[in-house]
Amino acid sequence: MARPIPTLLFMKHNSVVQSLLPIRDTSHKLVSAGADCNVHFWDLSSQRVVNTIKTSNPVYHIHEATSPFCTLLEVAHRELQFEIRDHRLVPEMPVLRFGYNTPKPHGRYPKGDVRLNTFACGDKDGSVRLWDLRNVDEPLQIVSCFPRRRITQVVFGGANLVACSEELELAFMDFALGGVVADPVL
Numbered sequence: 001m002a003r004p005i006p007t008l009l010f011m012k013h014n015s016v017v018q019s020l021l022p023i024r025d026t027s028h029k030l031v032s033a034g035a036d037c038n039v040h041f042w043d044l045s046s047q048r049v050v051n052t053i054k055t056s057n058p059v060y061h062i063h064e065a066t067s068p069f070c071t072l073l074e075v076a077h078r079e080l081q082f083e084i085r086d087h088r089l090v091p092e093m094p095v096l097r098f099g100y101n102t103p104k105p106h107g108r109y110p111k112g113d114v115r116l117n118t119f120a121c122g123d124k125d126g127s128v129r130l131w132d133l134r135n136v137d138e139p140l141q142i143v144s145c146f147p148r149r150r151i152t153q154v155v156f157g158g159a160n161l162v163a164c165s166e167e168l169e170l171a172f173m174d175f176a177l178g179g180v181v182a183d184p185v186l
Helices: none
Strands: 017-024 028-034 038-043 048-054 059-064 070-075 082-086 095-098 113-115 118-122 127-132 141-144 151-157 160-165 170-176
Touching (some): 113 151, 118 151, 127 160
Antiparallel strands (some): 017 028, 028 038, 070 082, 082 095, 113 118, 118 127, 151 160
């Protein structure tokens, strides 16, 4: 088996890159998001940045959306922490913003996950919020897992939704399309 050869990519970030996501829309691309508020789309075949999205605050995490032409961004806001961006129409920047009110930005450590049209994210108060990406006016469901303890990551796995607390505790929830069907099992 051949060893991979490291290759330097000139993606033009001025600060730390906080998230990477491989996508395939019209070609294979690597999306990078940095603390410099830039999201770059690197085309692997042409070896260049083909699109750049400038956000108002740093992007912590990038997720695939239902459409291959859209990405879901977790950004540093006290409300509207999540953005779905259509990257075909740069520089027009069509965006759908949603989230919840919180006294402080949720920070770079909590990381959500997407399954089909459902986005799940944790918060600093120990709750998991589920959002239907087709209608983000209100959370689909809010599940309390770890009262007063920060959730660091939420992951869909099989028929479960798993939440991890800052104290390395895990909560398993039965997940069905449309929401959690049982209370968390700690």
